[in-house]
Amino acid sequence: MGPQPSAALARPALRPSPHAGPAAGPADPAVEDAELARGLVAGDEDSLATAYRRWSPLVHALARRSLGDAKEAEDVTQQVFLGVWRGRRTYRPERGTVAGWIVGITRRTIADALSARTRRLDLLASAGSSLPLPDPGRPEAVLDRVLVGHALAALPLPQQRVLRLAFFEDLTQPQIAERTGWPLGTVKSHARRGLNRLRGSLEQELCRP
Incomplete structure (x- = not known):
């Protein structure tokens, strides 16, 4: 079993700031993607924190656009970076960039959230007039x-x-x-x-x- 996420994955630390800048500018440009990827795969929490600072605004924006709800978008952002941490050993640089990998996780997480919303509506409908x-x-x-x-x-x-x-x-x-x-x-x-x-x-x- 790999190392478990610790303080780096605490919920407040992973909430996108309402004042976060646009996704275009990396928060820490000195860290190259390849080095960041190596750190993530090795279980380095600082690399996870850097990835979060760099790409959480993009993840949040994609989720907000698809779900139309800020709170759900925050939840999806949390789930995405938990997924990044838990699935870090599945990243393969030959298949694409770290950013592309994270966007792929984001799209799957958004799809799961939309499916869950549909199931919830079906659950409510199943109760009918009761x-x-x-x-x-x-x-x-x-x-x-x-x-x-x-x-x-x-x-x-x-x-x-x-x-x-x-x-x-x-x-x-x-x-x-x-x-x-x-x-x-x-x-x-x-x-x-x-x-x-x-x-x-x-x-x-x-x-x-």
Whole structure:
């Protein structure tokens, strides 16, 4: 097992600054790409930090353009550079530049984020009318929120946590896994079981005279 990312991969350190300059100018031009690549492959955290300073504005811009959401773009940027670190030994200079390799990781990560968004929408749709989204213009909106809130509160805590993160914080299942530290399969299982229980509970509430 290779060295694990340490302080160089702490979340605050990898968040793109809102004042970051354009991607065109490398933050540290003295470090050549080939040397940077060798450092990354060898597990040098300073090389990772340099790569982040140099290319995170580009990664963030590509993600923001594709996803249309700044927070999701920040999450994708984090995931991309974690992917750079974890997959550093797969880099092959004969196949292209470090920048091109990072852009390739970015495109795959964006595609994963878009797929997760679609799955989340499908998950919400699968609940159908059993999960009414409150309409502020309807007097029943408060009742809807109360019913959903009570139904969620009756779920086992892991299922409740997953569904609250999905519905109220709009997190994808991979993001929920990252937030909770649970395996993605566990998150999916809790979501599926929680939705089934939630649907049944709401149907009982709505059918009461």
